[in-house]
Every structure is written in C-alpha cells, then in structure tokens.
Amino acid sequence: MSFGNQTPTIVVLKEGTDQSQGRGQIISNINACLAIQETLKPTLGPLGSDILIVNSQGKTTISNDGATILKLLDVVHPAAKTLVDISRAQDSEVGDGTTSVTILASELMKEAKPFLEEGISSHIITKAYRNALNLCIKKINELAVDITASGTENKRNRQSLENCARTAMSSKLIANNADFFIKMVVDAVLSLDPNDMDEKMIGIKKIPGGSMEDSLFVDGVAFPKTFSYAGFEQQPKKFKAPKILSLNIELELKAEKDNAEVRVENVEEYQAIVDAEWQIILNKLKQIEATGANIVLSKLPIGDLATQFFADRNIFCAGRVSDDDMQRVIKAVGGSIQSTTTDIDPQTHLGTCSTFEEVQIGSERYNLFKGCPNAKTCTLLLRGGAEQVIAEVERSLHDAIMIVKRAVQNKLIVAGGGAIEMELSKYLRDYSKTIAGKQQLIINGYAKALEIIPRQLSENAGFDATDILNRLRMAHSKGEKWYGVDFSSESVGDNFNTFVWEPALVKINALSSATEAANLIFSVDETITNKQNDSGQITGMMPPGRGRGVPMQ
Structure with missing residues (x-):
C-alpha cells in the first residue's frame, strides 16, 4: 500500500556515526567497567599484588595505588573513564581508598545488571541505590568513634594518628618498614599549620641510593x-x-x-x-x-x-x-x-x-x-635502591599523610579490613526486610555488593573467601560490629581492638563516589561515537531526551 505524501528520510547524523542505545548499551557500559575492576582487584589490601606498567616511551611504573594505575592505563572506553574520574577525585579529596572506590562502583553495577536484564527501569535502581547510600552514611556517622573522646592527652591523640597511618601503609610497598615511616608521617602532618593543613607544605625530595630506612625527616x-x-x-x-x-x-x-x-x-x-x-x-x-x-x-x-x-x-x-x-x-x-x-x-x-x-x-x-x-612546614628526604621504588614510597607516604590529615581534621574513625562494609551490609539486609517491592531486592543487591571488599581482601591473601565471609556474617549478626578480616590469624577478628583504623570520611567519600558513578552509568542509555574527520578532529552531537546523557569518545 502506498501513500501519496510519504515522509522523506531525514539524515541527522553524519555517515559512519556509530549509534548504540537502549538497555543493551547500559549492559555494555557495565561490562566495560567490570573489565577495569578485574585489573584492579588483585591490588586490594595488605597482601595485594603490585602492577608493572610500561608506557609508550618505555618508562616503567610499579604500583598498587588505584589512581596511579588507572591514570597510566590510558582507558579509552567513554563509560569506563567514569571510574578513572572517581578514583582521581578520591585521591585528591581524601588521598586513600582509590582502589576500593573503583572496585565498589563496579560491583554495584554488577549487582544491578540482572535487574536491568529483567526489564526493571534504571530509574528505579538509581532511586534504590541513593536510598541505600543515605542509610549507609547515616549508619557510619552513628558507628564512627571520636578518637579524642577517650582522652584529650597529646600522647593518646598521637597514638590514634599512628594507628590510622599504619592501616594506610599496610597495603603499600613500605608495609615492612611501617614502624620507621609512621613516625615520619605523623610528625609531618603535625608540623602543618592547624588552620589550613596544606599538605603542599610537606616537601618530598627523592634521592636514589641507600635503603628506605636511610630516609630523613627534616623539621624545616x-x-x-x-x-x-x-x-x-x-x-x-x-x-x-x-x-x-x-x-x-x-x-x-x-x-x-x-x-x-x-x-x-x-x-x-x-x-x-x-x-x-x-x-x-x-x-x-x-x-x-x-x-x-x-x-x-x-x-x-x-x-x-x-x-x-x-x-x-x-x-x-x-x-x-x-x-x-x-x-x-x-x-x-x-x-x-x-x-x-x-x-x-x-x-x-x-x-x-x-x-x-x-x-x-x-x-x-x-x-x-x-x-x-x-615551622609550618617540613621536608621528607626519601632514599631507595631504584627510582621506581622511591616513586612508590612517595605515593605510599602521600596516601598515609592524607589519611592522617583527615583524621586530624575530622577525628572520626571506623574499623578497616572489611569490618565497616560487613556491618553496613548487615544493616541494609535488615532494612530491606522491612520494605516491599522491587526496592527490597535492589537494596539487598547493594548490601551484597558491599561484601566485595572483605571478599577480595581474603582472596588476595590466599584465604578461603567463602569461609571468611560466612564467619563475618555470623559475627555481625551477633552484634560484633567491628569484626573484619584478620590477616595475622588468617581468620576474622575485632579490627578496632587491633588498631586497624580508617577515617570515617574515607568510607563516606568512597561510598558516595561509587554510588554516583554507578547511577551515572545507569542513566546513560545511548552512546554516539562520531566518525573521525579528515582533520583528525572528532565532532559530535547530543540528542534530546529526558534523563539521557551521551558521552562522546
């Protein structure tokens, strides 16, 4: 059957433009993020491994710092670049937790993937995740312990800061020399002006040669x-x-x-x-x-x-x-x-x-x-046998310095080693039982995603992750809120009593960034990649549409 007035075909996008949309596009973006997660997973925790990266000029970098690895990986997938951005934001805002935030964001997407495949709207998932995040932040603030509450003596405060620094260093190259570097890091942070705490006033100089413990702290x-x-x-x-x-x-x-x-x-x-x-x-x-x-x-x-x-x-x-x-x-x-x-x-x-x-x-x-x-400033003179070693020592100290700085400013801490994640997971599971509908399943999925941190810590240490998680679930169900992975006993234990401490701000920032990144990926259901023109430039357009973001490659 033909009509006299047929609507002519309108060509809007340039020939050669790749246009992908719909639910399949969201799944594709999630898969790209999961590929990044697989790269970073082995580096998490005190017994995580390092990654050797060689750039196009042949320069080698050895690191297990999430932000450093992602920066050097040269990620080209537009959706996966979101993980690079949240890792950098975590690094600049709180200094540590760059690997955790990337792994957590990818796991949140992984848990939402079955719901998307079953046809549940991404807006419902986004709403549930935001609700779960707010509950988690509220719970962290309830659980967090003020390190000055038990005593205002300088000695006790210093000991608390040293415990935070030790935890930050536990997964770094300098873990075996932690006792030497902890004093250096705490002295460096306490030398700063308490009003602005500008970490740029801590000078770091790298001098090849000697051992790591030949490093010097200069109170000036x-x-x-x-x-x-x-x-x-x-x-x-x-x-x-x-x-x-x-x-x-x-x-x-x-x-x-x-x-x-x-x-x-x-x-x-x-x-x-x-x-x-x-x-x-x-x-x-x-x-x-x-x-x-x-x-x-x-x-x-x-x-x-x-x-x-x-x-x-x-x-x-x-x-x-x-x-x-x-x-x-x-x-x-x-x-x-x-x-x-x-x-x-x-x-x-x-x-x-x-x-x-x-x-x-x-x-x-x-x-x-x-x-x-x-003296509102100090200098750290770092020594080491190779330039790559000294560079990794500098990155490790930067993370520890930022952690101690945040602990000084906020004074609220929680137990690390997967303890706070397991407690939040238990809290969200209990909450999900009180509500009905799709939200219950999605919040339960968020709770399951939080378990990736203790699970991966166990796997990287060579433990039986399933056994460790079962023990942690049992301990937290009995009210042991600070139980996490104990690497010394290869089991579970009270990480608060063993001084595995992290600033509450690190966890809040990591959860917020990870959730927002996951929600951003869920909201993008169309990707337009324009063909490169002769001049070597990429041109693109953003189609109209409510709630639709279009990353350009």
Missing part, C-alpha cells in the same frame, strides 16, 4: 644544592642562628649593550659605561651586605661576581631556588620575598632558624634549614 626545609658559580666552595656551609634573606632579584653583571643601543666617541665614555654597569651590581650587593644577612636565597640566578663577593664576606648564597622551595622557606624561617635591595628592613624582612648546613646525602648535596621558629 631542605632542597638540593642549586646551580653555582666559582667562589661557591669558599662560602661557609654551616651557620648557627643565621639571618636569611629571600629575594626575587637577578644578581648578575649585565652588559647594557644587550638592552640598549649605546654610541660612544672615545674610550673614556666607554669606560664610564662599563664602570656604571659594575656600580649597579656592586650597589645591590653592598645593600644586601648591609642588612646583616648570613644566607641569601634568590629565585633568579646569582652570578659569579655576586658569588665571589658573598664568599669574601662569609655569606652563603643560592640562586635559582624553585618557587615551591622558596615558599616553604618563607613559611618556615619567616621574613618575606624582596624584589628590590633598596628598602630591606632587617627586623621584618629577614628570617632565621636555629641551624643551617649543607650536607652530602647520597650523590647530592642538600641545604638544610632546621629548628625553624615558624
């Missing part, structure tokens, strides 16, 4: 010897209570012919110009000497003339100091960075510390400022 600032000219070796390398001047001035003899055209008619005029050039730099140096400074630091170069001038007067100088190091020096010793030498007030513009010395560490020489009066 340390940076490697900067580029220096002849005369530097004649300068003193140790001071007691020095006066420190920080500059942003180039102290080099500059020929004015580089900056301007100069015409001279006789030798005397040329000599006057040369003398003027020398006089400009000498006036600056004499003004610096007049301040009484023993140490002169500058972000810009300090030339050979200035270096020799300072050496003759027993003044130490260092030019081309990096901006980060200079900011930390100011924070530690006091004073301020000067951009001119004409108006320096020794009382307000100069800083000081108890001792300064230049020491040999490994193959490099370092300038150390110790005993700083305003």
